Amino acid sequence: MANQYTIGLDFGTNSMRALIVDVQTGREIAQAVADYPSGKAGIILDDSNPDLARQHPLDYPKVIEKAVVEAIKAASADKSFCVSSVIGLGVDTTGSTPMPIDAEGNSLTSNPKFANNPNAMAWLWKDHTGHAEAEQWTKAAEKQHPEYLAKCGGRYSSEWFWSKILKCARVAPDVFDAAYTWVEIADWIPAILCGTQKPDTLVRGICAAGHKAFFNPSWGGYPAEAFVASLDPKLGRVRKSLPNVCANVSDLAGKLSADWAKKLGLPAGIPVAVGAFDAHLGAVGAGIADGTLVKIMGTSTCDIMTSKMGKDLADIPGLCGIVPESVVPNAYGLEAGQSAVGDLFAWLVNSVKPAGQTHELLTKDADRMKPGQSGLLALDWHNGNRTVLVDQRLTGLYVGMNLHTSPAEMYRALIEATAFGSRVIMERFEKYGVKVSRVINCGGISARNPMAMQIYADIMNRPIAISRSLQTCALGSAIAAAVVAGAHPDFDSAVSKMTGVQDKIYTPIAANVAVYEKLYKLYLQLHDAFGIAGIKSDISNVMKDLLTIRDAALAE
């Protein structure tokens, strides 16, 4: 049989990537990256409001054309490749990144009246303009529908769908009134490829709806209209425009339209999979399976697990989402995360800026240290805590400095802090019955920093595998495309054929594990003392225990 390929389209914060993948082996034969033409590194900003972050929806078709055409050109160097061997497309995006559309399913920015109006654009995931609105959604849900909150960690975020729509209704009623409905770009982008963007034909994915928009089949889909309207009566209309069902990534968003087939040089009518968030399809590309925790490590992390449906699954406090089929069909998708990981290390290098230091040099020095020998302990909360505390109003902490504390010690302490935070997440999964039998890390840091991965193995006390692919999000999209194209009977078989891990497995080192067990106890003390209201505790042992651990490490 001739080789067959799918194309995964990965819409990131700053650029978009097209990846062409062999559906049998997962081999990545070509890729291309296109920058969004608008804004600063793809983001529309507002000097007077640091919370604002938008993307221009008309950038999306432009980058698709550019990246796919380039990727196909690059793939053509491979003799086994030809455009007719491309059998499907998949899409992953950032999120929650909702945008207003008109009754035809077009972006409001297609209307000259709104062409340059940021409120008519896509409200990027990291737009926090709706923080007051998020509070109101949380309070309203606490009163009227606590079950809504139980599926999204107990607190509704300013980054999410309804916060942004309510904010728009308040600050830009002209835009709000002109919008027929709102759609996540994870749904809109596949739809425009298929020409199905009209609201009545547009397929919405459960990943975005379930994790960010209070959608759950157990209460009949999107939240009750009365609840939505209680925040603002105008919102009732938006709620009415939403469907009662959502699809998952094994479903068809539609078939590639003739128009787009022509633009891209691909066969018309090939299937396009329902879109999902980058982290969720990233977990697929990394090799998700029941019992496997996939950590997608970048500036922040997403921690994804699945749990087969049909078994009892408790609400897990602090998780930012438990959504049926948000990762793969027939399993709950569980999403957790850390608000800053790579960003934390970058803070030390780029903001504190120790003279002459780089990530590489600091890592080299830090790698010579034994666990505990610096006497330092940090919390990983410079950007708040996403899981399990779900609290953006938490901040960073260092304890244990002396007059000789060095930047490399501070760097290592930050890495350790993120690993401790990671263990908190893992233990939360396990406490509620989701056993973690395997950990796969993927994303930039996992590939670049072996020391960090060893620290994760030692602190989590688990072997850590690293995904083979460096582009697990785009690969996950390509896998979804392979499934909807029928190349595999299901996700399990697609994932097992198309993904893999690197040979090197980071195995816990017993001596390090023993020291980190002690440090983790201290981390937890600080975690709870600073992070949980209403607990009285004695933390006067922390500095002394750190010194005792340090003295023992130095005496070895």
Next chain:
Amino acid sequence: MANQYTIGLDFGTNSMRALIVDVQTGREIAQAVADYPSGKAGIILDDSNPDLARQHPLDYPKVIEKAVVEAIKAASADKSFCVSSVIGLGVDTTGSTPMPIDAEGNSLTSNPKFANNPNAMAWLWKDHTGHAEAEQWTKAAEKQHPEYLAKCGGRYSSEWFWSKILKCARVAPDVFDAAYTWVEIADWIPAILCGTQKPDTLVRGICAAGHKAFFNPSWGGYPAEAFVASLDPKLGRVRKSLPNVCANVSDLAGKLSADWAKKLGLPAGIPVAVGAFDAHLGAVGAGIADGTLVKIMGTSTCDIMTSKMGKDLADIPGLCGIVPESVVPNAYGLEAGQSAVGDLFAWLVNSVKPAGQTHELLTKDADRMKPGQSGLLALDWHNGNRTVLVDQRLTGLYVGMNLHTSPAEMYRALIEATAFGSRVIMERFEKYGVKVSRVINCGGISARNPMAMQIYADIMNRPIAISRSLQTCALGSAIAAAVVAGAHPDFDSAVSKMTGVQDKIYTPIAANVAVYEKLYKLYLQLHDAFGIAGIKSDISNVMKDLLTIRDAALAE
């Protein structure tokens, strides 16, 4: 009347300074600094033991000769000066810096057998080799004589007299056995100038004895022989060698010997005042008076107050000393301090080393910030906490970092932390009835960093005066010399004539005071939570309150 002068000799950690002062006006007409010839910057170190720090006793006569001769030479440019107008000498030194001497009062290092033996040298104040012994002294005193500890903050330090002697008995019995007795260099140096170093003629000062060697007239002088011998029977002999009384700085150590007069070119027989520690005479040179808190600010700080004898004075927990006449006659000398101040700022500049930054540049940036706007809060414990917690096993802490936290913000937070620590000390004085009606800062930082002084005024909510002299320790020694030489009837009148403050007084700014009141409450929460065992508290408000204070500062 012709002008008259005294010379203050200030023996620091790295060098010695001679200062020639007009006894009527306090005018400093000349000075000279001499480096100790031995060791690294004057300190004998041991690569294999970071706790060890000694000075070579034979360096002291060498630097006296060098510095005094040079200072006299420089003073001779002043037409009113001639050597016969020098009427006395005073001495201040670091401490506790005890050294073993033989039956003639000579340093054991004069004996070729011990010439290069560090254990036969002066055990410099910052030698911490006796930390285990300090624990034992503390435990023994708790059991047998808790009143001893009540006068020195509740804990006996590794830096102090008896810890060092016990350590020597254990690690260097040959040295210990060869020593007739031990003497603080604050006492030995005046004695050699007068030729009175023989143990039966050597005058010991109450400053060193009272603050560091458990001496107090209320229990009859030095600690009971049975108590001392309970730590090690060999120590009974050292205790026996000590006198029952100690002198104060208004007393005569002796008269300048003919030998030394010749070496220095000074009149033989002029009075030499009893020596004292640099901080205590520094307070005199800064203008100490009842109700005045003098802060001697350098790498660390000493906080000195006096309280007229005859009034009731409670034991003040956490103070490192309450000693009759340790500063001036007829008053209790009260000593507190912070373990790191300038050292803390130097840590950021020299160890974290933000690229392109200096103290000056960081200060410039920090000076543009409003109180609270960084959201950062630090504890000033990188080198432990001397007062009021008396605990070297405490460490530094930062809380409130975000992904943009800058070195200048971290620098300002450290300055604020030392000011909060300073306020804790002030409040401890006042809580026990020693009212602080005036604050005078002296030492390098007070002269160099106006921003820091304004922060101190705002945080302590007191006007802050800065001493006129940059050499308050040497000036204090010269004042003691003026008193023993009869130029003034008493210290009060000598201090009022010979010292003064700068015109610029730092006055609290109400708006800053209000913000710092809030931050101080948070500082105290962390201070107690990390510093005091057995207290259970809820500190979950700290990060959030810091953000609230920051938001308010930024919204102004």
